[in-house]
Amino acid sequence: MSRRGGGPRNMSALLQQTLGKHRLARGVGRARAILAWPGVVGPELARLTRARSQHGPVLYVEARDHVLANFLTMQRMMFLERLQAALGDESVTELRFTVGTIHHKPAAPPPEPLPAPDREAARRMASATQGSDLHRVTLKAAEAVTRARRWRERQGYRPCPICGEPTPEHPCKACQVTLQNPVVRRAAHTLTRDPDRYPHLVTSLTESGADAARYLALGTLQEQLEVLALECVRSGGEAHYREFLAQQADTYLSLTLRKPRALLTPQDRRALPERVQHVLNA
Structure with missing residues (x-):
């Protein structure tokens, strides 16, 4: 029979009981260290490394190349102390670095400047929010829409006979639904x-x-x-x-x-x- 009296149960104790019942507590504990790694090493090293797995108290981290792996190995005590501070415990007592394949996605190039007529068209689209806190965000969205339209025009798309947007279908898919x-x-x-x-x-x-x-x-x-x-x-x-x-x-x-x-x-x-x-x- 479930307990009805005595006030609400401690949520932390209830969560621990649930995790233990389903044998999830250990997996969650290991995931904490993997998720905490990018914040411990900072954005630059986070782009060049990846916390791969934890076995017992050992966290295995992949580095982009041998030079970086050797550097991290020499500095492992510093990173270990930072990791333990971030976790608030000593569930990780050792760091081991290996060379792995780190897929670094290059930063997107800055958007091309819009010609004056297109900038004016974007301003008109965002004019409803002029003077409000949303205007800057709305203007960026309008410029993105204008750039997308220019790209479709360069692909040779003809205007939709209803809405006028460049499209490979005539009418465009949105207008077909309407x-x-x-x-x-x-x-x-x-x-x-x-x-x-x-x-x-x-x-x-x-x-x-x-x-x-x-x-x-x-x-x-x-x-x-x-x-x-x-x-x-x-x-x-x-x-x-x-x-x-x-x-x-x-x-x-x-x-x-x-x-x-x-x-x-x-x-x-x-x-x-x-x-x-x-x-x-x-």
Whole structure:
């Protein structure tokens, strides 16, 4: 039966009992010395050595080469005293140094300076945190994003038709996920009938969601325009086909140019597919 009275048990005693029960105490004790080694020798020697294992009271340490191993052997008493002080006990009473393979990762080169236009773009991205403690961190993140974009552009990646980020996929993977959102697909259906709703969608769906809906709507409208243009030609230019084609063309242009239908001009028709231009201008 478990003990219910007498107050809470000492957590240290409970931990020792648990470790002993599962035979982990010895392994944890040895791991302490291995983990403490980098702090004992300092960052420079920690890059050139590695505490490998502990057998009994002996800690085995690998060094990069024979010269360093000999130096550490001559200075082992100093390092041993530091290690025992760090551990707070004498669970390690001897250090032995051998030559091993130390994989030293070279320091990363400093980031390349950003051209003035890219620096300004990064500043605009971080402008929301201007004057706060987060601004410096946000600016660094914005510069990193800008450098990543420049790298993708140098690889020959073309801009995503929705978000504009250079990408090998078109649309990019993130926008492909957005395109599958049922809310975005319903919004796209709305835009095929009422393109002037686009600014309201930016508020309700955010700009990325609204642009994804616009992309889907434009794809649907372009297919409809091609079919209507063909029917106009087949029917000999019947008025009702041509009128419907003109209406759909205005919807397509409004979304393409991000311009209200009431402000469209005849010159804007140059943004229509070529076949549709020919039919409307005939």
